[in-house]
Amino acid sequence: VHRQNLAELQRKLDELHPADIAYILEALPLGDRLSVWQLVKAERDGDILLEVSDAVRESLIADMDDHELIAAAKELGADELADLAHELPRDVVHELMESLDAQQRERVRSALSYEEDRVGALMDFEMVTIREDVSLEVVLRYLRRLKELPGHTDKLFVVNYDGVLKGVLPLKRLLVSDPERQVSEVMALDPVRFHPDEDAYDAAQAFERYDLVSAPVVERNGKLIGRLTIDAMVDLIREEGESEVLNMAGLREEEDIFASVWKSVGNRWAWLAVNLVTAFVASRVIGLFEDSIEKLVALAALMPIVAGIGGNSGNQTITMIVRAMALGQINTANTARLLVKELGVALINGLVWGGVIGVVAGVLYGSWSLAAVMTGAMTLNLLMAALMGVLIPMTLAKLGRDPAMGASVMITAMTDSGGFFIFLGLATLFLL
């Protein structure tokens, strides 16, 4: 009966899209995942490996021997092979490269020569190119001889004899134009194009802005070397959003939810360690004021409020600024104006919420000077949070770093240590 069930399962898997099989594999614990993986037809392995998340791919590749890996990878195009190459054993990559013809090998090498975040690493090579001095009728006959067009072909690339891009012929135009006309009359002359060393994320923004489906990639001399397609850009847009969320929570990368405990510890420890150091610094700031706390123990109960609201407000500011920077909306001309606005928001919030909590603290502990210190400290800490929320990402960007990276940890560290210092310092000056 068990064998019959397996045969049934295998039949069902054969009917599924590779992306659906990838989805199933990701949702299964390791043991079940590998059992299902064994049932998948070998010639589909490559496509499925491309679809699964990095963490799950690693677990599948670890289960395959060199022979299986080579068989799976042989079914892939040059750009897909380049995507997988980093994660395959070195001798498997070597053997695969040997088996390719010179053009394919050159393409894989070229794709591998670009950093992961460049256009060159994401382009593919499945383009249909045509000449400009033929009629549309000739183009239509040429396409029929091809039998099949690559996925996401919404335009044909018009090149001269040196391979230099002259324009693009959208299929839409090809279909509605008189077949007697020449390609050169109908083609679009100045299409959006990319260079292989451009930032892939900028390219994704251009795809979004101009509603592109595919676009040519050209060298500096204008020679067509590949194309970008919307599916790769969509993946990039999603990954960008995910990595922002993961970064903020202090996770190095997306986690296989069935990863071992040790693997998860490894993914999370770095940010916890950073947090431990910043928490220790904040603790030492409090240590400076132990005498004050001993004299007025209410300070110990109230200080986390000052620090916490500062952290929350600082994170709001920094998220706003990081987002505006990613959209290219911030320049030297408007920085001062932004800073004034953020300080204004902080001042209002500080006086209002600081006032509320000051009154509550005043009633609770029967001291109006304590209430005033509380309100003053909250206002000052919110102002500092606003200042740092603007300055931290801008400074990171000036230093050539990602403005989002660790920004949340840094702002929280400052509002914690700063909040404790301001509140306990004011209390020591005015209450004791």
Add this chain to the structure above:
Amino acid sequence: VHRQNLAELQRKLDELHPADIAYILEALPLGDRLSVWQLVKAERDGDILLEVSDAVRESLIADMDDHELIAAAKELGADELADLAHELPRDVVHELMESLDAQQRERVRSALSYEEDRVGALMDFEMVTIREDVSLEVVLRYLRRLKELPGHTDKLFVVNYDGVLKGVLPLKRLLVSDPERQVSEVMALDPVRFHPDEDAYDAAQAFERYDLVSAPVVERNGKLIGRLTIDAMVDLIREEGESEVLNMAGLREEEDIFASVWKSVGNRWAWLAVNLVTAFVASRVIGLFEDSIEKLVALAALMPIVAGIGGNSGNQTITMIVRAMALGQINTANTARLLVKELGVALINGLVWGGVIGVVAGVLYGSWSLAAVMTGAMTLNLLMAALMGVLIPMTLAKLGRDPAMGASVMITAMTDSGGFFIFLGLATLFLL
């Protein structure tokens, strides 16, 4: 000279893509923004309003009189009009509806009848439909008569005389197939299709998974009523990622960076207020132990470390779980396994980092029993953070809420109050 510059600027604006003008408008302070907006040709106003962010759109619409708004909206298609309708004055919408023909009016009504997050609200109506009992040659001649195809047309929709979808004819197949063949022989029979009341985000995931460019939207009886295109899905994927980031930082919505101080205060106050309440609760927990702190003031300095690390670790867990839930990877069968894993990670982190900070505290304050309490409290708080990090999003989902909503604030509230209680409680029991 000033006027000459304006003419120059106007000429430059006329050459730009609406998306580029939208980008410029978003990056300008309100005064400059409205000056540039006045220079844009009236017939392009509609397209640009569709491209700008919600906050900026509001500022532009506020600056236009009814006459200008009607002129701008008249250039738009039914689906685009529906997108804008919520933000236009009621009498403008009324007048626009009056000016439409019956079919267009019906379409706008239909699009408006769906919630913002449904497929029906995002579909457009610009489809090319054909019959199945004609030859491809006839289809090609029909397309030539159309003069222009709608954007993102990668397939034609095959319908019968009742408008029921029979299949789709991808342009790719149309172009490579023998023109003598019938549509019914060449069309794809079982295309991915959507219903208007489906969740738009699920549709976006399907577009991503199956690499779609456009897809038909059909009623339950199979009748074709519209189509979805990849550009709307890309916008949705980006917005989803953004709202996750904004939610986590406690911002209600994306902010126009040049919004007035008052508007920004309004966008941020709700979460600050929630945070204030949770911070106050944490403060009262500390208040319970004021006697203990008075006796051993080191507790005041050490307690934020226990709370802070718990918050950081809890946010890591909850981010992981929320993400896995969004990807549909979590079900009742694997919940127990996940919980065990998260508790395992918490136990290791608690013992290791709790041990490190315990030793440091022990050396600093010369008390090994204090070190033991510190390590124990950190481990317990991390275990609680892991438990709550799994339970909070799952409970929210069971109650039909968005599992991400406020999850970060809730977990931080628990690890703060819980951390203070565990640490001060253990210290009171064992140290005093």
